[in-house]
């Protein structure tokens with residue numbers, strides 16, 4: 092049973108900045124919709140519905156960007172970033188309803204985000220700036236993406252679920268604390284990890300969800316890392332899980348360490364994925380005192396859904 096549906100309201104990661112060159116476009120499918128992500132030639136990213144209001148061609152299959160306009164592959168109608176049809180090469184009058192739906196987009200910290208609200212509401216909070224990103228003291232993001240057959244609430248539940256760390260990740264938690272504040276949920280964990288690829292790493296992590304769909308972590312261990320974790324629903328049964336690592340530079344091998352770090356994270360996520368893809372959701376789980384604050388987490392997460400869309404939480 093999907094106890095929260097269809098999709099939450101918030102900012103969602105839809106691409107790494109480097110995936111989309113100025114003047115290019117790509118098809119996307121998120122929130123059960125076909126979308127086109129394109130960049131104007133000045134670099135500004137735009138997200139719009141994928142199908143042309145004329146006769147329904149998919150913009151990202153054969154279309155192209157011309158200056159600050161998106162050109163349909165079928166009859167070459169041109170649309171601007173407000174979704175309005177700006178030019179029809181063979182007609183003098185543009186139908187006033189020839190428009191495509193647009194979605195708010197922000198590019199920040201080397202990542203492209205899209206705002207989704209099932210009721211069409213405007214963004215009501217900002218994506219934080221990661222001051223370290225893009226500085227010479229830090230590596231760039233080292234990124235990965237996995238498609239997972241699960242619901243985003245399963246991933247978010249990691250914030251409160253302290254008891255799965257030793258069982259799933261061979262990670263031992265000494266101190267664990269959650270702070271819920273408006274659209275933010277922070278997990279503070281001190282412990283030690285025994286990664287699959289070897290070694291023991293003592294760590295101190297402050298990981299904050301900014302809304303329902305992405306988390307920024309400041310992780311201090313042998314190295315100082317920033318982590319980005321994001322999940323964006325493709326449809327009601329699957330999502331794209333993206334994660335990225337940047338490390339504070341300590342020497343010439345830091346980039347190599349960052350790649351190793353992402354490989355380790357990928358292994359760690361596959362451990363969770365093996366659980367997520369086969370589990371059911373328990374609206375009323377049987378919990379013990381030592382489980383983390385799962386009820387509190389669920390109450391926080393439900394704020395991103397319309398109340399009619401939350402069942403049995």
Ligand code: FES
Pocket residue numbers: 143144145146147148163164165166167168
């Ligand atoms: S279908 Fe797009 S211009 Fe005709």
Ligand SMILES: [Fe+2]
Pocket residue numbers: 249255259260363
């Ligand atoms: Fe986990």
